[in-house]
Amino acid sequence: MSIAALPAPRAGVLRGLSDFLLRRPGAYLALLLVPPLLWLGIIYLGSLFALLTNSFFSVDEFSGTIDYTLTLSSYGQLFQLANLDIVIRTVLMAAAVTLASAALAFPVAYYAARYAKGRMKAVFYLAVMMPLWSSYLVKVYAWKLILAKEGIVSWIADTLGVTVVLDGVLALPVVGGPSLSTSYIGTFLVFTYVWLPYMILPLQASLERVPGNLVEASEDLGAHPAQTFRHVILPLALPGMIAGSIFTFSLTLGDYIIPQIVGGSNLFIGQAVLIQQGTAGNIPLAAAFTVVPVAIMGLYLWGAKRTGAFDAL
């Protein structure tokens, strides 16, 4: 900025202060950053640090009180079969949800990026944004209505005369259950539904950047549409897909409400954290459990960064 053009120091405290800040960009920057950094640094990082510290304590088995000597015993407990089971179940669910979201999101994102113009484009954008921002609990609730034993899916199956198929699906080992709303299929459907918009938006952003003439060139050179998709569009859209998968994966790993409302009786990581810190009163184990999704996401983000996914966020 052209400081030389300013007149010599002017009267007034405010003027003096603003002139001082203009001459010292460093002080100006510090003034801007100090309040938010105090907030985030103390409240947020402080809390995360408190949590991390807790995970190195342990609970006395007899008195149930917290023993403040540093130990890795809570992390050791994570590797007990029952707890390892929870971690694996959650990661598999997150992976399945991510793949399903990507498959469902692609046509919507591709159509919106390549064919929707003008008003249509705005309609598509809003049609994705509205469900993304509308209430999480209402969305989960909607699926409880749909999947309930006496609910919509059963009625449709009954009307079409395919109740046998529905019963067959529910009779499947592991993923089945007494009804859709108490099976893993239900949990999976709700997760996919709730996180789908988080996949569509970054995917669409990366598809917008695929140059149309590359697709035309590929077609002119005689590529079958499937070949064009496989060798031109997909590699270029991959960073957007990975950016979306960061959301779908992370959100699934940390959620405890969806599996509690729609799903079987086996726990997911989020529920395990809730039980350990609540009824079980084992805060160190709860803290150790929360480190699992953070560590997994850390690895995931590190991998994603190498593919350039962050430019698509």
Add this chain to the structure above:
Amino acid sequence: MRSDRASRPLKLAALGGLLFLHVPLLFVFLYAFTTEEKSYQFPPPGLTLKWFGVAFGRQDIWDAIGLSLRVAALATTVALVLGTLIAAALARRQFFGREAVSLLVILPIALPGIVTGIALRAAFNLMEIDYGLLTIILGHATFCIVVVYNNAVARFRRLSGSLVEASMDLGADGFQTFRYVILPNIATALLAGGMLAFALSFDEVIVTTFTAGQQSTLPIWMLSELVRPRQRPVTNVVAVFVILVTFLPILAAYYLTRDESGHK
């Protein structure tokens, strides 16, 4: 020119995706009118308007709405101030630790909500702060900052530096420049960010479970109804209300920032 027209399977798949996103919410509306109280029977045996009256007369619902509105208003205010400050600092400058600051802003929504929730709870326990309005707001403001930041930083980047310089050259001091040049330019972005932050706070349940004491925000009230349903259609009426209340700020935020590229 076949590549200018979408193929039929693509159209159908895209339409299917959008229907998948929207049809479930329509059922929430339908069930608000059902006469069946004890189950989620489909199709509803009859339709009635009485649940709107019942919900209107329930004091616990009004209390929850009141608390949610207070929390959202205060958390949004804090987030607006802090988010704008960070955006102003990060928009055009390069400095040591810039990446770390932007990571710190995003962290509260990048990490799973349960991590933020239990971390705050551990800290409140440690400092012996009682759970209540204050703790809920502390949590909400923390993850609302990023929403305001996202909107504000995009606008700051579009704001031409020469405008600020012209104002200074014409003799305005920093505060006058902020008041008459910068603020009018970023106002709509702040309004949009504020509305999104408000919607985010109004709807938040995962962190709130950990930071609320005995009080119920509206989402906490809904969660308890989902786990242990009492009058199911009343829950539906509240759900319809929530859909409508969040619909408006989001639509408004969209229109305020629609010519910006790369909005979220």
